[in-house]
Each structure stands twice: as C-alpha cells, then as structure tokens.
Amino acid sequence: QVQLVESGGGLVQAGGSLRLSCAASGRTFSSYAMGWFRQAPGKEREFVAAISWSGGRTYYADSVKGRFTVSRDNAKNTVSLQMNSLKPEDTAVYYCAADRNRFGTTRTDFGSWGQGTQVTVSS
Secondary structure, eight states: OOOEEEEOOEEEETTOOEEEEEEEOSSOGGGOEEEEEEEOTTSOOEEEEEEOSSSOOEEEOTTTTTTEEEEEETTTTEEEEEEOSOOGGGOEEEEEEEESSOOOSSGGGOOEEOOOEEEEEEO
16 A cells, blocks of 8 residues: 655645645555545545546646646656645645545545645635
C-alpha cells in the first residue's frame, strides 16, 4: 500500500494562494489515481479534486472549480494542489488520497490516505 505525506499547509489571508504537495512512497505511483479531500471542524470530509493515473483527466468540486488546480509528476511521485483566490470557507484539514483501481469523487473511491495538512484562511 502506498504511503502518503502532505505538506504546504499554513495560514493565508483571503484572496491569497497556497500550494499543497503530497509525496508518495514506492515505485508504482503512476498506478494510482490521486485525490484531495478536506474536512472542516464539525463537518464531513468532502471531495476537492482528483487526477487520473496519467494525469489526463481531472475532477473538481463545484466549490473550488476555477480556483484550484490538481497536477501530478509521476517521475517525482508527487501530486499537487494549487489553491488560488482562497476564501475563509476553504479552511480545513486537507488530505491526499490514492487508489490503484478506482478514479472517482467519493471517499470510498480511495483506499490510501495521508495524515492531512491544515489550511487556514483568515478574512
């Protein structure tokens, strides 16, 4: 099973940008579809973005479409989430997720998870 470690979270003012990264262990990173989810205090974990094995297809939640961009570098075993025009409602713990067999937008589509990185957007 792939091990995932997120980085890049922090505190930013509304309207600012952050870039999250997720580093994956192993030599079969290109065999995994990757996703980003987030969980705000008192709320369910929700889908943010996903990218297919080769990077040719992406999905976004409506709430982030046009502001966030997911990308991957299979040579470096990393997936990134560029977040622009951040809003206070984007505040959450952001999780990286992976799955070898499924590519979707729900929690059950991903079998491996990182520990998360906190993103806080101040107004």
